[in-house]
Amino acid sequence: MPSDSRTAVAGQPVVETLTQVAEGGGDAPRARRRKHKLSPLAKREERRFWLFLLPWVIGFIGFGAGPLIGSIVLSLTNYSLLSAPKFTGLANYRRMFEDPLFYKSMANTAYFGIASVVLSVVFTLLIAILLNQNVQGLWFFRMIFYLPSVVAGIATALLWKNILDPDFGLINLVLGWFGIQGPGWLQSPQWSIAGLVLMSVWGAGNTIVIYLAGLQSIPATFYEAARLDGAGTWQRFRHVTIPMMSPVIFFNVITGLIGSLQAYVLILIMTGGPSSGSAGGPENSTLVIGLYIYRQAFQYYDFGYASALSWALFFVIMLITAIQFALAKRWVYYDGK
Amino acid sequence: MALATGVTATPGKQRVLRGGIYGMLVLGTVVFALPFLWMVSTALKASNEVFTFPPSFLPKSLHFGNFSDGWTVVPFTHFLINTVIVTGAAVVGNMVSCILPAYAFARLEARGKKVAFALMLATMMIPVEVTLVPTFIAFSKLGLVDTFWPLILPAWFGYAYFIFLLRQFFLTIPREYDEAARIDGAGYFRTLWSIVLPQSKPAIATVAVFAFVGNWNNLLGPIIYLRSQEKFTLAVGLQLFQGQFQTYYNQMMAVSLITLLPIIVIFLLAQRTFIEGANISGIGGR
Numbered sequence: 197m198p199s200d201s202r203t204a205v206a207g208q209p210v211v212e213t214l215t216q217v218a219e220g221g222g223d224a225p226r227a228r229r230r231k232h233k234l235s236p237l238a239k240r241e242e243r244r245f246w247l248f249l250l251p252w253v254i255g256f257i258g259f260g261a262g263p264l265i266g267s268i269v270l271s272l273t274n275y276s277l278l279s280a281p282k283f284t285g286l287a288n289y290r291r292m293f294e295d296p297l298f299y300k301s302m303a304n305t306a307y308f309g310i311a312s313v314v315l316s317v318v319f320t321l322l323i324a325i326l327l328n329q330n331v332q333g334l335w336f337f338r339m340i341f342y343l344p345s346v347v348a349g350i351a352t353a354l355l356w357k358n359i360l361d362p363d364f365g366l367i368n369l370v371l372g373w374f375g376i377q378g379p380g381w382l383q384s385p386q387w388s389i390a391g392l393v394l395m396s397v398w399g400a401g402n403t404i405v406i407y408l409a410g411l412q413s414i415p416a417t418f419y420e421a422a423r424l425d426g427a428g429t430w431q432r433f434r435h436v437t438i439p440m441m442s443p444v445i446f447f448n449v450i451t452g453l454i455g456s457l458q459a460y461v462l463i464l465i466m467t468g469g470p471s472s473g474s475a476g477g478p479e480n481s482t483l484v485i486g487l488y489i490y491r492q493a494f495q496y497y498d499f500g501y502a503s504a505l506s507w508a509l510f511f512v513i514m515l516i517t518a519i520q521f522a523l524a525k526r527w528v529y530y531d532g533k
Numbered sequence: 534m535a536l537a538t539g540v541t542a543t544p545g546k547q548r549v550l551r552g553g554i555y556g557m558l559v560l561g562t563v564v565f566a567l568p569f570l571w572m573v574s575t576a577l578k579a580s581n582e583v584f585t586f587p588p589s590f591l592p593k594s595l596h597f598g599n600f601s602d603g604w605t606v607v608p609f610t611h612f613l614i615n616t617v618i619v620t621g622a623a624v625v626g627n628m629v630s631c632i633l634p635a636y637a638f639a640r641l642e643a644r645g646k647k648v649a650f651a652l653m654l655a656t657m658m659i660p661v662e663v664t665l666v667p668t669f670i671a672f673s674k675l676g677l678v679d680t681f682w683p684l685i686l687p688a689w690f691g692y693a694y695f696i697f698l699l700r701q702f703f704l705t706i707p708r709e710y711d712e713a714a715r716i717d718g719a720g721y722f723r724t725l726w727s728i729v730l731p732q733s734k735p736a737i738a739t740v741a742v743f744a745f746v747g748n749w750n751n752l753l754g755p756i757i758y759l760r761s762q763e764k765f766t767l768a769v770g771l772q773l774f775q776g777q778f779q780t781y782y783n784q785m786m787a788v789s790l791i792t793l794l795p796i797i798v799i800f801l802l803a804q805r806t807f808i809e810g811a812n813i814s815g816i817g818g819r
Contacts, residue, residue, distance in 0.1 A: 219653060241641050244721045248637035249649065251630035255690025259668060260656050266667030277673065325586060329554050338560045343569070343800070350768045351789035354775075355572050358782055364588045366571040372587065399745050428552070458660045461752050465772070489662045494757060499666050506662040513660060 271503035288504035301488040309456040311393045316400040318404050324407030345401030353465035356395040385481035403448050410444035442528045460486030577786035583782045604785030612770040619684050620748040626689035627744040635699030636725045656693045683758040702736035742803045767792045
């Protein structure tokens, strides 16, 4: 399975459907006929539906729901793979609330998540608008901005580890050209997360593609109308682009936040390898919750505690997503409303 | 279009605006491309030049040997074969197991369809970590840790993002087409194969490239499931340059560049379909 689930999202209709689903809508115009007894044809269609769905149903049970339940059970036990799980009730959760590293990792996660989402959502929107202009060599510009996200993975992490090196890295070299003494980045507790945020913005090409798709679906007539009304560039941006793009922005904020709250693989590589137990940066300054779960599970083999931590993360993500949906009513416009 | 949809009042103002757009594009391109150029530069440096202070942007002399040395000092040919096997099996699995449910969600009616669809959307919100540990334990009980199976099997059982994405594309194909085929006696599978799929080439290409990139770069799976070095994929193999005391950056960057090549080639080949394909709206039936 792809490591970065966000690679798979694209396009405006995704947003529309999500909102349809969120609003309890959906697309079953033909559902009415099901009130009557099913015809043989409809029965056949129904059997075919579930047959076609079979791979996903098995996957849902095997790799989704099953492990989900397993994880609840594990979180109530003490388990290290070597001996049978021992039921310990809520001990893991109690331990969690007394664990300073739990709070530290949650704070780090919040810092990284908010900074990287705010920066990438704003920054990539501006880039997407630039890439949507009618200029020469557009394909070249689009490729440059999109490529980093395609090559994302270990190469990105290792490359950025080098780029952020305080003495031998690119960023401080460039800063030096302007007479600025760069910080220690990954080697300094104050700057380590900032370095990771820079990397995440660099690799946000998927967000750009999604924005581009959204921009292209704004009818040109809207801009014509605004111009006839005497709206200038800024006003058209403010009153046409932003409202029309709000469902897409919303989508990018939601998926971006979910993604960055879960991010840790690249952080693991950059701040200590999987082989070393030191992952997490100086003074645990890059120990995000995902990394802490990885450390507990796959370095200390404390699966029970790792499961409890995962549930804390799950809970936080659900809570934040729910808040986002509630707030969305105030600023996200769906067409015609 | 968009921001500067713009013919502004005076031609002079317009020229300034266009100049500004180009200026920002070029500036952004430089900022985004610099890390790449740094990677190439590092790959060509001598070992003792990687860590000189102050660092130099251009290598003093070109060391193309880093490519061959890096590739052979760690058994990368072997890792490449592993990666091709895993990626190939996973991509085929992704395609088969996502196209079928996507078609069902887009075209067939059944009781429980809405619930199934909502559940599928919900799986996208579950953090990987939540299911990671029990899944690991299950594969461990099955004796499949340190084999390729944990990397390949899940790909054969549907992946919500791809199903969702494909469904969106399928919905844009006029229903009349496959209804006509159905009236002519084609079954659902036949309709999917000979009517829907040929019309969704951009969608299929997009998902195929996403799937290829995702599996080729997959890091989490191999890090967790692979233990013995001869089973490593390229992605984890690169880790071996990161020694306990020293990191061989020049060789690592050289080999990273080699491992990026297939992705870059595929991206360039698919560029047209890919970028346009991501713009789902307006594909329609052609």
